[in-house]
Amino acid sequence: MHQMGIIGYGGMASWHHENIRRIEGLQVAAAYDVDPQRVRAAREKGLAGYDSLEAFWKHPGMEFVLVATPNNFHMELAIAAMEHGKHVICEKPVAMSGEELAEMTAAAKRYGVVFTVHQNRRWDRDFRIVKRALAQGLLGKPYTIESRVHGQNGVVEGWRAHKVAGGGMLLDWGVHLIDQLLYLIPEPVVEVCAHLHSLKTPEVDDYCKVLMRFASGLSAQIEVGTYCLQPLPRWYVNGDAGSLVIDDFACTGRIVRANQYALDWEPEIVQTAAGPTRTMAPRPKETLATLPLPDAEDEADWTAFYRNVLAAAEGREALLVTPAEAARVFAVMEAAFASHEEGMSFKVHI
Amino acid sequence: MHQMGIIGYGGMASWHHENIRRIEGLQVAAAYDVDPQRVRAAREKGLAGYDSLEAFWKHPGMEFVLVATPNNFHMELAIAAMEHGKHVICEKPVAMSGEELAEMTAAAKRYGVVFTVHQNRRWDRDFRIVKRALAQGLLGKPYTIESRVHGQNGVVEGWRAHKVAGGGMLLDWGVHLIDQLLYLIPEPVVEVCAHLHSLKTPEVDDYCKVLMRFASGLSAQIEVGTYCLQPLPRWYVNGDAGSLVIDDFACTGRIVRANQYALDWEPEIVQTAAGPTRTMAPRPKETLATLPLPDAEDEADWTAFYRNVLAAAEGREALLVTPAEAARVFAVMEAAFASHEEGMSFKVHI
Missing domain, CATH: 3.30.360.10 (Dihydrodipicolinate Reductase; domain 2)
Structure with missing residues (x-):
């Protein structure tokens, strides 16, 4: 069982913790927070709760670190985790700037660890x-x-x-x-x-x-x-x-398609509430077809992200959310x- | 009764003709078109239909000319009308370019005539x-x-x-x-x-x-x-x-207003179909009020445009759609x- 530690045990961290319970082979084992109340909350959830970062790094068997602090602490903490040989998942936005992200990316390369960003909305159902x-x-x-x-x-x-x-x-x-x-x-x-x-x-x-x-x-x-x-x-x-x-x-939603080519009928100038218009005349209803949205339940799975990170760390899969992609977004x-x-x-x- | 002639008796011209029937003191009396069929259509509507521009300019008592041709003929025809001392209403878009519009505006000044553009949608009800x-x-x-x-x-x-x-x-x-x-x-x-x-x-x-x-x-x-x-x-x-x-x-439509200040309640992190979010958490319904759209029937009157042109030509009102405004749009x-x-x-x- 691979072990993950979370830095910053706030709202998003709890959500990660719940999601990762569904990932075979990966578990959240430890958490570090500067706020004693959040350390207690982590302990109540059965985690090893740390108020010392030095102690946190030494948590036995911890290979993955998830950084879920405010944005301005991401770079420092992510690079520190990499220095300790951890694979790093960083919450979005990954950094304060593209420049910070480049430093993080270079550090990941230097220390030979996986580095990715929690762009989980690639798996949102609507998307x-x-x-x-x-x-x-x-x-x-x-x-x-x-x-x-x-x-x-x-x-x-x-x-x-x-x-x-x-x-x-x-x-x-x-x-x-x-x-x-x-x-x-x-x-x-x-x-x-x-x-x-x-x-x-x-x-x-x-x-x-x-x-x-x-x-x-x-x-x-x-x-x-x-x-x-x-x-x-x-x-x-x-x-x-x-x-x-x-x-x-x-x-909820729909797709509307044209089932006749535009030139199959002759739009005429009509008197609408907009005045006379041909260009904006209502289209004959029979020339349109309404379809349901395609189903995408099978792909809409936020846990795919963590499974991929695990597989990437084990060399079984290419990373799905790469630092290069995060750099384009930045x-x-x-x-x-x-x-x-x-x-x-x-x-x-x- | 002031007389107007229309150049280009197509779809928009008929619409103008109908609208102007409702304007006291102004009537469409003549039309010129290059298409004999449109000249006949004008005659069937009781107008003096001209197939010669020179003859059209001489229509007795015609003080106003409305240019409703394709865009590329606007400048030449509008300036010709001004040269003949006519006040000019030009269909939109007023010209092919801001440069053409400037020439038209200068001509109107030179010949001391009113020059305006049919931006009738300022009187659309929705607007x-x-x-x-x-x-x-x-x-x-x-x-x-x-x-x-x-x-x-x-x-x-x-x-x-x-x-x-x-x-x-x-x-x-x-x-x-x-x-x-x-x-x-x-x-x-x-x-x-x-x-x-x-x-x-x-x-x-x-x-x-x-x-x-x-x-x-x-x-x-x-x-x-x-x-x-x-x-x-x-x-x-x-x-x-x-x-x-x-x-x-x-x-159809509505206005939705906030009837409480945002800080009067405490948005909490909620689990939505979008995942956990506080920023995008649904707002308590009682903090919003839905109002009907204000009525604007009294102002939504396309004939106000023509009445103003008539009044501007008589020196009773300032022109509502000015060449300077048309120049900004261009x-x-x-x-x-x-x-x-x-x-x-x-x-x-x-």
């Missing part, structure tokens, strides 16, 4: 449905992809509200939505344009919209809001043969911050 | 509802405005499909949506980022998304699609106190085309 719909050609060739997470609370909690800790929504949720897009679209990103707002959280962005152009011209957009009182759909994808909507994380996020600050977008090749 | 909701402070301070027109036909008809004629969706519908935003937000535009596609119409854009940053940081987006098989709402506006959705031109559209072609956005001051 897997989009991925499958595109792979099955249900939408034809996509030309716009919009990926939104619209919260309503207007509150960014704890360290996520602070710049010094690497908070803000672009780093917290944007990192997932960008990672998903880069994983979905096998093309370089050639433009990044971002608009951020700090509505209720002065130090960091609590709203971000990032428009990305891929090399083929495909236009993708992510949007993370914490104060969007009427959420728009989680996914909106238009292709040259159909359109996909996923309303929410519960994955490059997009840094281009987004720069775009917002400069007030214009940038040509990039990421 | 007036948004305008009123913002003016009444129902959303607080807006931070994102999204304005979409999603057609489903995938067909751009007639001259609008051709580059040489000044076609494409940015010029055809984008011109309205941008005009509305500039009319709504009394601030300079400081950034324009555009992504266009030509899905089914090779020569011109049949899809456009234009992201605009206003001087205060307000982020606005217009999107015109001709092949969006599942339309998103016509308007989506988020402010720091509420959110507005207008589904369609028929103006500057945004030209920045959008340039942004798409360059693959990056531009800082502007429009």
